[in-house]
Ligand SMILES: O=P(O)(O)OC[C@H]1O[C@H](O)[C@H](O)[C@@H](O)[C@@H]1O
């Protein structure tokens with residue numbers, strides 16, 4: 001991937017400085033006035049700029065998905081401004097005259113943060129910033145927006161599925177020109193800049209009213225407040241057959257429930273499922289987006305989306321149950337009394353995509369999954385003769401493959417599913433995929449007939465491919481030193497275990513610390529997870545999470561394959577009991593961490 005000058009022809013303007021006294025007409029909403037100022041102005045946009053002294057702040061290193069910290073930390077001193085200025089410094093001259101997009105998941109501090117970022121964008125020579133109304137834009141919607149509007153990049157204010165509010169988390173990340181999370185080459189550079197930053201370039205302009213769609217200009221700088229849903233919806237309409245979906249969703253014998261967890265997808269779900277596809281308004285649960293997500297933990301998994309799980313396991317359960325996370329990129333898919341493991345979901349989508357989804361009607365270019373993700377997708381790739389890629393954890397690793405036309409559908413065990421229509425994982429996309437599969441498979445079933453269910457789709461898949469039982473145990477907020485010691489111990493077990501070593505009934509084929517060489521740009525990512533692969537294809541993997549915000553989160557991933565027809569519907573925890581014991585024994589996890597039980601089981 002070419003880093004800088006990616007859209008070289010687009011904006012030759014330079015952010016040179018002019019210290020001339022500037023008389024700058026300002027139109028802010030209905031107000032119109034003239035600012036007289038002696039501060040510097042960008043040559044590109046003729047906006048007055050204050051150079052505000054600042055000092056480096058420790059610990060501004062970007063993790064798996066941007067910078068995430070406690071909201072109070074983000075609100076303190078120049079914490080947010082330092083990071084954003086460091087980003088602009090890292091991008092250098094490239095930003096002058098460019099267009100930026102901005103939005104977030106609506107969490108606490110988002111609107112205030114947006115005002116700071118607008119001023120920094122103007123002060124650093126951008127000529128335009130799009131801001132989602134009320135500073136809102138779901139992560140996949142931002143990716144779609146950047147691509148449709150050919151923006152230079154976008155800033156997403158989100159800590160994803162982490163709780164929000166004054167005592168909880170805030171976050172920010174940068175997505176680049178193709179709508180993809182910034183690659184490590186950029187995030188490393190940003191971090192470098194945070195350690196030596198001395199000046200913030202803040203435009204001396206008033207706050208913008210973000211509650212109304214419209215354009216406000218300050219000299220040559222433009223702020224356009226946009227509907228955060230329209231572009232995303234337009235992209236989804238290019239992927240799916242909305243006519244077929246509407247006909248299915250409005251069937252009297254179909255029901256769905258989507259739990260927005262009081263996070264950003266509430267308004268999107270209303271616009272897409274209810275207004276476009278005709279789902280009943282009561283299909284959307286917790287649809288009002290709140291700055292603290294109603295005090296919840298907006299992570300769509302069996303633990304945190306428990307209201308939805310309870311509903312789906314009750315007699316009132318819908319045919320399709322789904323949930324999305326804080327910023328709308330994750331998804332969980334449920335049938336009636338049935339959970340689709342994310343590793344299976346991506347494989348089932350890939351297996352059915354060509355028949356059920358217009359965007360894929362020419363077939364898939366290739367598929368990819370992250371290393372710890374269960375290997376059902378591998379079997380689909382083999383059967384369909386598709387290129388297959390195994391990447392490290394983190395959506396950013398799919399970007400190059402997609403840009404190079406090598407990957408159409410990809411997914412992660414961490415409730416992420418997506419495709420090359422954008423460069424982020426996409427919760428609502430996954431739900432629309434499942435709706436498309438159900439609509440297609442039921443197209444000849446008369447109303448009142450025996451509908452093909454989510455569980456039937458899974459059973460058909462397992463019947464064809466066999467089943468990769470998968471489970472992930474999370475041990476959240478462990479003491480960091482203890483977690484590191486455990487990982488060191490596992491490394492020593494790997495070093496002492498040649499192929500053929502027996503672990504209980506399992507015979508080791510290979511064990512390593514996963515390393516990935518990007519086939520497109522040759523970049524190497526090391527230390528991406530300690531894995532044990534056994535001769536029957538079973539796997540045990542240990543990683544430390546890159547997204548936690550307190551202590552260390554240990555993730556233990558377990559997988560075992562069967563094509564024994566009698567066992568296909570077994571409960572995963574029962575099927576995996578023996579290998580889970582092997583994993584706990586070999587890692588001495590309980591001994592090192594003092595944890596008897598995981599905090600989350602997927
Ligand atoms: O296991 P972690 O490092 O916490 O990452 C878990 C997940 O976090 C985010 O959602 C990233 O976008 C994913 O790509 C990643 O799989």
Ligand SMILES: [Mg+2]
Nearest residue numbers: 160161325329
């Ligand atoms: Mg997310």
